Amino acid sequence: MTTSRDSEGAHRPVSKVPAGGSSQTMISMTNVQKHFGDLHVLKDVDLEVPAGQVVVILGPSGSGKSTLCRTINRLEPIDSGEIRIDGKLLPAEGKTLAALRADVGMVFQSFNLFAHKTILQNVTLAPMKVRGKSKADAEKRGMELLERVGIASQRDKYPAQLSGGQQQRVAIARSLAMEPKVMLFDEPTSALDPEMVNEVLDVMVSLAKEGMTMLVVTHEMGFARKAADRVIFMADGAIVEDDEPETFFTNPKSDRARDFLGKILGH
Ligand SMILES: Nc1ncnc2c1ncn2[C@@H]1O[C@H](COP(=O)(O)OP(=O)(O)OP(=O)(O)O)[C@@H](O)[C@H]1O
Ligand SMILES: [Mg+2]
Numbered sequence: 584m585t586t587s588r589d590s591e592g593a594h595r596p597v598s599k600v601p602a603g604g605s606s607q608t609m610i611s612m613t614n615v616q617k618h619f620g621d622l623h624v625l626k627d628v629d630l631e632v633p634a635g636q637v638v639v640i641l642g643p644s645g646s647g648k649s650t651l652c653r654t655i656n657r658l659e660p661i662d663s664g665e666i667r668i669d670g671k672l673l674p675a676e677g678k679t680l681a682a683l684r685a686d687v688g689m690v691f692q693s694f695n696l697f698a699h700k701t702i703l704q705n706v707t708l709a710p711m712k713v714r715g716k717s718k719a720d721a722e723k724r725g726m727e728l729l730e731r732v733g734i735a736s737q738r739d740k741y742p743a744q745l746s747g748g749q750q751q752r753v754a755i756a757r758s759l760a761m762e763p764k765v766m767l768f769d770e771p772t773s774a775l776d777p778e779m780v781n782e783v784l785d786v787m788v789s790l791a792k793e794g795m796t797m798l799v800v801t802h803e804m805g806f807a808r809k810a811a812d813r814v815i816f817m818a819d820g821a822i823v824e825d826d827e828p829e830t831f832f833t834n835p836k837s838d839r840a841r842d843f844l845g846k847i848l849g850h
Pocket of ligand 2: 648649650769
């Protein structure tokens, strides 16, 4: 673990150098460039995330937050630069890519559960197919995870029979079932009715406290203040601020960030 907790339960990055090596970097992006046609969507992005760190990504619509997340598990190829997960270069394609992608869990705004599979099947399918787990092992672990996100009693239902908040918690359990090293969340609560937001954020906060390396695109400032070690602010495809949450929220350096914060905190 590379974080420590202060009295309020938030954790702060602590530089920790294991014997014989440099401190463990879980996500590393170097000089990453990405275009969609003429549109330059990621402009020379450099980002290092140590193991166990929780990073919240903020920025106006179209600034490249989703694209950044999607390049990290190769849902989007990059034009140039380098992305490493736990020191390993992301391969272009093939079997190694499938394995590396399994190291990176991703939870989206829309839950994307398999509609014709039960809740438990949703959580056991990939561990059996991709990780080669036996059905018994996958179900044992699947039930532990459903327990953990508070949905174990719904195991035999289908996604449409669950509320949005419950479905999103299943989606988180399904990602965790692959034993990922990194979890990416792209606006995981923005499609939810307000009364269901907290049940999902609570699961994310507990994951953060357990030391999961997380990259979270969210407008939930409460989550950012409570669980983030670091806030990254993007504008026009570039990272323009990178700071501790308190510093970012109380003393943003750029006009873009001040303007953005004024808009989201102003109502
Ligand atoms: N598949 C695509 N093809 C072409 N352009 C795209 C594609 N995906 C995203 N873009 C463009 O890339 C830019 C960055 O988009 P991205 O979705 O990463 O922004 P974002 O910061 O996640 O925005 P939002 O807050 O609205 O989700 C936008 O201008 C968008 O229109
Ligand atoms: Mg987006």
